[in-house]
Amino acid sequence: MTEEAIIQGCLKQQAIAQKTLYERYSVKMLSVCYRYAHNREDAEDMLQEGFIKVFSQIHTFKNQGSFEGWVRRIMVHTCINILKKNKKFNESVDILHAAALQVREENIPSIIQAKQVVECIRMLPMGYRTVLNLYAIEGFSHKEIGTILDIEESTSRSQYTRAKAMLEDILIRKNIIQKPKPNYLVAASGAS
Known part of the structure; x- marks a missing residue:
């Protein structure tokens, strides 16, 4: 048909x-x-x-x-x-933990088993997972996400940033990606 x-x-x-x-x-x-x-x-x-x-x-x-x-x-x-x-997307989140992580997108390999990544995304708190899905996967803008979820656009942006950081931390803990090595050359040149 x-x-x-x-x-x-x-x-x-x-x-x-x-x-x-x-x-x-x-x-x-x-x-x-x-x-x-x-x-x-x-x-x-x-x-x-x-x-x-x-x-x-x-x-x-x-x-x-x-x-x-x-x-x-x-x-x-x-x-x-x-x-x-x-009201499941309003679950509490350890914001201090999430904010302390730095986002390093370039450390995520371009080819990772999709199933592993989906399972890691599912480990995120519902609010973070929802914003990550809407922005990174569905392609909504932060303004659209704000309207859909009845939150501020800036809240969508910060939730997305925290979601990426938490996802990276989960991927590192599960040994799906490597923890980034410090770049001593950059640190040494910045000290002068």
């Missing part, structure tokens, strides 16, 4: 088209939901609620951009709305 046939069938509320749409996108969308959820069960609940919204709002799809991207945006917004409703 073509994408257009699926969309047209879903507009007519045909069960076979809805089933085909679900089968085509559920695995990818579950991985999106999993990045925001505490566990697989929560991710599955988010996925189900997201697909209910997809089916009820399919008439708003205007064939501008990819249909998969449209479905993904609904899933992300569904996840965020569930987190906001449950």
Whole structure:
């Protein structure tokens, strides 16, 4: 069944088209939901609620951009709305620990097993994880994130910076990346 046939069938509320749409996108969308959820069960609940919204709002799809991207945006917004409703993205964070870490993006190798990184991201506090996902993975701006999460743009920026620092610390502790070696040449030249 073509994408257009699926969309047209879903507009007519045909069960076979809805089933085909679900089968085509559920695995990818579950991985999106999993990045925001505490566990697989929560991710599955988010996925189900997201697909209910997809089916009820399919008439708003205007064939501008990819249909998969449209479905993904609904899933992300569904996840965020569930987190906001449950206030799970406001979990407390050891800010002093996070602020003390320095961000060193250049130390993260370009090729790391995606599964390992996802598991490390899932270790972040919900607020940090949510901002990191929205900014680095979904491509939202800090201004958009502020609007979505009802926080200041500067809070989004600081949460993202702290999330990267904590993620780096987790990756180092799990021996996925190496702890950066001090650059004595830079330190020595700065001392003069």
